[in-house]
Amino acid sequence: DGGITQSPKYLFRKEGQNVTLSCEQNLNHDAMYWYRQDPGQGLRLIYYSQIVNDFQKGDIAEGYSVSREKKESFPLTVTSAQKNPTAFYLCASSIVTSGNTIYFGEGSWLTVV
Amino acid sequence: SQELEQSPQSLIVQEGKNLTINCTSSKTLYGLYWYKQKYGEGLIFLMMLQKGGEEKSHEKITAKLDEKKQQSSLHITASQPSHAGIYLCGADAGNNRKLIWGLGTSLAVNP
Numbered sequence: 461d462g463g464i465t466q467s468p469k470y471l472f473r474k475e476g477q478n479v480t481l482s483c484e485q486n487l488n489h490d491a492m493y494w495y496r497q498d499p500g501q502g503l504r505l506i507y508y509s510q511i512v513n514d515f516q517k518g519d520i521a522e523g524y525s526v527s528r529e530k531k532e533s534f535p536l537t538v539t540s541a542q543k544n545p546t547a548f549y550l551c552a553s554s555i556v557t558s559g560n561t562i563y564f565g566e567g568s569w570l571t572v573v
Numbered sequence: 574s575q576e577l578e579q580s581p582q583s584l585i586v587q588e589g590k591n592l593t594i595n596c597t598s599s600k601t602l603y604g605l606y607w608y609k610q611k612y613g614e615g616l617i618f619l620m621m622l623q624k625g626g627e628e629k630s631h632e633k634i635t636a637k638l639d640e641k642k643q644q645s646s647l648h649i650t651a652s653q654p655s656h657a658g659i660y661l662c663g664a665d666a667g668n669n670r671k672l673i674w675g676l677g678t679s680l681a682v683n684p
Contacts (some may be wrong), residue, residue, distance in 0.1 A: 464615075503661070503674040516669065552613060561606065563674065564616040564664070 462487050464565035465550050472571050473545075481536045481552035481568045492534035493552040493562065496520060503550070509534055510556070538570060545572045575601070577664055579675035586652050594618075594647045594678045596662035604665035605645045608634050609658050610677070616661060619647075624642050657682045 464485045474481045485492065494523040505518030509528040523542025527535055534553075538545045551565040578597045586592050596605065604623050608616040620629045622638035622645060629636050631651045649656055662675040 466615075500676065502676045503663070505671055508671075548613065552616075561618055561621050563618060565607075566611065566615040569613065 464551055464553055464563060466549075466568050468480075468568060469566065469570075470569045471495050472573065476540045477572075478540060479538050479545075479570065479572075481538070481549055481551075481570070483534045483536065483565060484532055485553045486532060487553055487563065489553035490531070491554045491560075492528065492557075493554075494518075494524070494534070494536045494554065495550040497548045497550055497567075506544075508537065509518075510518055511567070542572075545570060553562035561570065576666065576673040577662060577675040579660075579662055579678050581678060582676070583679040583681075585661075585683065588653060589651055592649050592652055594660050594680075596645045596647070596664075596675050598664060598666070598673070599642050600643065600666050602642045602645075602664040603667050604622055605636075605638050605642075606663040606672070607645070608638045608663065609660045610661060611658050619660075652672075652682045654682045654684055656680060661668070 461519050467482045476567050491510050495503045504520050506524050507526045509515035509558040512531050515526050515528050523539055525537045536548055549568045552562045554560040554562045580595050601649050601677045606621050607619040610616045620636045625640040627638045635648045638648045658677050659675045659677045663672045
């Protein structure tokens, strides 16, 4: 079945360690996104990519990095520079970045202790 | 201030009752999206509205976009426990595809 797969679902890390969240889609979508969801703050855009080998910062990119080496994959690295990394992270994709529905993965819970 | 205001913040209804959730912006919207989310899970796409006055329905859920394209409502008829969850609206405000989001409406349906 077509869809967006995020892994792992739950991740625990010690403070100061980098961690990478995986996102893979088989929908043949050009655009991919990473959002962070915190209680009371709604969805906030971290990074997005409209095409392979290109990506743009969203509203809260500091402390995060991404890569887009393949159309299907858009991994997110949460670096030690991110002040409050504990959150629910959502990966999404759409056909293109304008006028098309965004579809979401199941999300990844990251807890940093 | 939130660019996309959702109301109410939470809602508890008895099974079988109708309910409405609203999503309002001060800007003209170029696309309005409704999603449903179970806590700790991904967002499930419900409907997209683009034209002023547009109305779409899926099963017992109807969404409308007003003529000015600044407000949308989501109406559930004869609610069921399966409708429980968080409903979020997202909108294209013309800012290079950076969607703006409401904070969500948490719906509980008591059997």
